[in-house]
Amino acid sequence: MAFHVMVFVIVIVGLPFLPAIVPDMPTPITVDLVTIAKTTQTKTFSRTPSVRKPKPDQPPPKHETPAPTNMSSSAVAPDVMPRPQDRPPHKTVVLDKNKLPKKVRKKRDKAKVVKKEQPQDFAAVLRNLEDSTPKPVQKAGQNAPLGERMTMSEEDALRTQLESCWNVPIGAKDVENMSVSIFMVINRDRVLQSARIVDTARYNSDQVFRAVADSALRAVRNPKCSPFDLPPDKYNIWNNTTVTFNPKDMFQ
């Protein structure tokens, strides 16, 4: 009996560790599965083509403008250089949401509803009088993991929402090559809990990157984009979300 038990144990414990004969397998072909919902859930944001009109002339400076006088190569009095003094101490004030006066809260709620700014179609943000034909927009890549996942239309919904909240600092040198990742923790009610910049080292050393990163943070914190347009039943997927902001499509 003991012998039989021993043989049984050896079979159970030992078999998994026996060297397996691995047959030659063909090179696997990676297929990125994409889940598509039956109906699209992308919200339709009206994209009003808009050309920025030149701003009206600046009001005339209030300060004195000397009348033309006859001067013979007279010197201009040098300006006195102001001296940067002590930097005021860093001061952050955190106010309790509940302490906000009712009047203000009401106004804020109202502002959320009324102040719907229309996102603009800036397919070509750099004006060219010779050729202003907008180029087609490329879609961002699909990076969801296998298994339970967001559908394309669900991702598009969030993407479209964030696009409408991201005010890009266009015109900065090489801004089209800036890529800023923001890691977000989102509450079950689809409201942002926290957001942080992934590449903090570059944030502290590159001014243009910092400006783009700040604009991306403002986008995810923008009240217009709260709550996020996400499917409530997929909280486990979007609880931790990383959004990479890169304005490259605006330069095509």
Add this chain to the structure above:
Amino acid sequence: MKLHKGWLAVFAVLVFWGAGIAPARADLHLNVNRGTVNPLPIAIPDFSGSVSSDPTLGHDLVTVISNDLDGSGLFKTLDPKSFIQQAKDAATNPDFKSWGTVGAQALVTGTISTTGGDRTRVEFRLWDVESQQQLVGMAYMTTPTNWRRIGHIIADSIYERITGEKGYFDSRIVYIAQTGPYGERTRRLAIMDQDGANVHYLTNGDAIVLTPRFSPTQQQITYMAYYNHKPRVYLYNISTGAQQVLGDFPNMTFAPRFSPDGSKVIMSLSDNDGNSDIYTMGTDSHNVVRLTHTDSINTSPTYSPDGKYIAFESDRSGSQQIYVMNADGSGAHRITFGSGRYASPVWSPRGDLIAFTRIYKNEFYIGVIHPDGTGERLITHGFDVEAPTWSPNGRVLCFFKVVPTGPHGEGRSSRLYTIDLTGFNEHMIKSPTDASDPAWSPLNK
């Protein structure tokens, strides 16, 4: 005992296998590759406090800052009537929720006071409304009459922190002020703040002055004036008023430009056959070096900000185009191939673009192009638009625009304009007289 250990091993194997096949935690990764381009809404309540010499200083400072930021096209200052929190309260304890309610994404608060006798102390802070974090906090002390500069410096600081680029508001523009009837204009050298304030005249109009250029390193300009009907180039120190003759150049048509380090100037001189070539000359040594040797017109040279390259216009290929060559004159190659004629290249201080004037189908255009010849864009046009000059941060172009006047278009009016390099936000700089040939200074020091 052995049996017990065996079952433990089985359990352990099953646990590890189970862990291996369990689904990984699913995080969402998303790319956002476009956004909007809107001016950043910013609230700037009047600076609190007061100085006895100027009771409205707190308001006047905010007006200068607001005009600078609004004029850039990248900011939209909010109407103070919409503010919920009082300015004096905001200066000590900003209620960010109320500023968010009025739509502000950034908030500027400040205080002014008198200190050390007649000195004025101005303190300001820039806040991010959503994160409730201070982004910048600075204090300045100056004489009361210098308050406009403080406003420009604060605007520069806000601009730099929000856009990631250096500002350009604390700078000046030198230009040719024109008065009198068309065809008999009196032309004087003039200088003003970039917003059109504080106009001063540097010459009295006795001589015709042309094409002033700013030194990139100091408050010094070169300009050309006809002295006894001969073109003469002057060096003018704006800080001291000292002026010296750089030389008489009978065959010169444009004033020279400075090299990036200010140690020499670059210019074109014509010969008796109507051709012209490019030369450099040391500002102190007056040592002249010839850089081009072709039987064609080579003119309007401009250095790249690193001093390694020179852009210039040339008709060596049969039409007027822009070329780039090494600083020693070697390796010249053409970078423009569009229809029409290209002229007046000016290299951006940040190095990524060259501005130019293009004449095409009887219209004038101002355009920009990368130094490798890619990405040409025409950003404004008109009856006559010329002489682009870059703001010190390379973000904005200033140029002059001539329009016909009079019932039959027989007259001419000329004014200075600025435009963002994106091609938007063009607006005129107010000046007391007609103006042309602008040259933008580096940031004041």
